[in-house]
Every structure is written in structure tokens, then in C-alpha cells.
Amino acid sequence: MAALRPLGKSGLMTPPLVLGGNVFNYTARGEEAFAILDRFVAAGGTMIDTADVYSAWVPGHKGGESETLIGEWLRRRGRRDDVLIATKVGMLAGEGGEKLQAGRIAAAIEASLRRLGTDHVDLYYSHKDDPDTPLEETLGAFDALVKAGKVRAIGASQIEADRLALALDISAREGLAAYSVLQTWYNLVERPRYEGALQRLVGERGLGMLAFYGLASGFLTGKYRSEADLGQSPRGAAVAQYLEPRALAILDALGAVAAETGSTPATVALAWLAAQPTVTAPIASATSVMQLEELLAAMELELDAGQLARLDEASLAVMT
Numbered sequence: 001m002a003a004l005r006p007l008g009k010s011g012l013m014t015p016p017l018v019l020g021g022n023v024f025n026y027t028a029r030g031e032e033a034f035a036i037l038d039r040f041v042a043a044g045g046t047m048i049d050t051a052d053v054y055s056a057w058v059p060g061h062k063g064g065e066s067e068t069l070i071g072e073w074l075r076r077r078g079r080r081d082d083v084l085i086a087t088k089v090g091m092l093a094g095e096g097g098e099k100l101q102a103g104r105i106a107a108a109i110e111a112s113l114r115r116l117g118t119d120h121v122d123l124y125y126s127h128k129d130d131p132d133t134p135l136e137e138t139l140g141a142f143d144a145l146v147k148a149g150k151v152r153a154i155g156a157s158q159i160e161a162d163r164l165a166l167a168l169d170i171s172a173r174e175g176l177a178a179y180s181v182l183q184t185w186y187n188l189v190e191r192p193r194y195e196g197a198l199q200r201l202v203g204e205r206g207l208g209m210l211a212f213y214g215l216a217s218g219f220l221t222g223k224y225r226s227e228a229d230l231g232q233s234p235r236g237a238a239v240a241q242y243l244e245p246r247a248l249a250i251l252d253a254l255g256a257v258a259a260e261t262g263s264t265p266a267t268v269a270l271a272w273l274a275a276q277p278t279v280t281a282p283i284a285s286a287t288s289v290m291q292l293e294e295l296l297a298a299m300e301l302e303l304d305a306g307q308l309a310r311l312d313e314a315s316l317a318v319m320t
Contacts, residue, residue: 001044002299005280008208010153010180012084012122014047016274017299018210020285021050025065026058028287037073039289041083043296049183049210049283051088051127052112063092067115075117087112088127088157100130102141109150124151125183129159135167136174143176155181155208161197168205179207186211186279188220188250188269188315189242202278214273214282215266216242222251222258222265246317253314257307263297270298272311 004013019040024033054066089108090100096107145151156179171178186194202209217238224239254265273282286292
């Protein structure tokens, strides 16, 4: 099994893959979803990432559906101590206030804990920066949850470098629990979204970093190479933006490395992420056990220096 990596200063550890829960009770339901979770843990996976807002965008849903399914899975297996549960607050409307106001955070954690059927969350994120709420208020609310034992560590998602730095400075000055993990957008096609100020800050402050959209909405699986391919999946529309020569050259490089390593482009794309110096692990979701196997293989795949350089060369060309 893959070695565990420290997740910044959170005290948590994870192998180089986190399982995304955005699909649960959406495109992965019932026994198939439970089988995905079982297989992930059996293969050495430890962290499951969800959010209170998953999947409020689905007609008939109101949010909390993913947490509810994970909670049922935890009850079925009768143990909680060998998995880490990460969830988020700030994008689902509800009681107590709005976004990252203190009252909203206090109400949202109680709702998440009920759905998950647990007394604590291992990692609790601000899902999206809320510039309308003072950071002191948000961090104070998170600190109260840590002190109460309802949350072990806190993280930030979808936040700019200057705001993250300010939050870290406020926590240090006020003696509050500090963000120890960043979750942000990063993949071979869109490197500038992370590389630069955010990447430097993660390195300088010793944060853990978990990358989402690691497969660029499925583009980096290699199954979308023309407009005719977009109808293969509901996600196809999101892939259309990548159908241009420089991005397609990344697929060629991924395919070549996949052939050399006996793996798949998706596995290689996630392994590339896991090999980046400031990245703790990518987050990826699966809608079937078969699809999950591709992701799990990334935990064991170590790309050599030449393979990493070729992927860098192809992907950096997209940035010029």
C-alpha cells in the first residue's frame, strides 16, 4: 500500500489519493456507492471528501445527499476509526446566517454531523471564500468547533493567496485554529490556477494541498478528443473548452507515458499531481468500482524524472 503523507500541520495523514464524494447519491447510488467506498478503504485509502452542498444542484435534491450516503455507509460497517471524513461549509443556504458567518458555521456543522452519523469531522473546510464576513468571525467560529472536539482540523477551499495569507496571519495573532490545508483547482491543463502565489504560500507556510479537478472534468482520461466524443457523458459539455491543439498534445504525452507504465492516461495524470512538490494528494471521484481501479492505481505509480519532464513540457506549452 502507498505510504501515508502528512497533511500539512493538521496532524492528519493520507495516501496520495483522496476519494471525492460529490458523486454520492447523484451518479453513484446505493450498493454501487457502498462498493466504491469499501474498495477504496480496502486498497489503503483513508480520506473521503464531501460537502454539505453535494448535491443541491440536482433537481429534487436540497444538499446533504452525499453526507447522508456516507453516514449510512459508516453505520453499515460499524466503525469510524480507520477513515477520515472531510466536509465543507459556506455554499449551502440554511439556518444561522449566510455563507461563512459564525451562526451559519455553527448550524451547518450540527447538520453535517447528523447526516454523517458521527460526533466529529476530521477536516472541515470553508468551501469558498466569503469576503463579506470578517475573517476574524469565520476563524473564531471554526476555532470554537475545534475546541469543542467537533472538528479536528480546518482547511480552506477556493480562496486567493492574499486572503489565505491574511487568514493565517489572523489565526497566529489571535491564537485561533488555523487553516492547515488548501483545497484548490489544479491539473495538467490549467496549471496557472495554482502555480504562482498560491503554490509559494503553501510551500512557505507548510500547508497541505489537495487538488480537485485533477482530471479536468474527465478530459485527461483521454476519451474526449473531438466534439463527437462530448456526448459520452453528462460532463461532456464541460470538456469542450479543452478541445484545442495544445491541450490535445497533453493527451498524446499522457498516452505515451501510460503505454510505458502499463497504466491509463487518468492514472498518469493523477500520479503527476501526486509527484508535484507542494501537493499532498489529488482528489478524484468514481461512479463505479471499475472506474475506481484506475484512480487507485495512481497511489502506486511513481513516474520517473524523464516521464515527469515530458508531461511538464507538454503542459507548460498550454500556458504560453
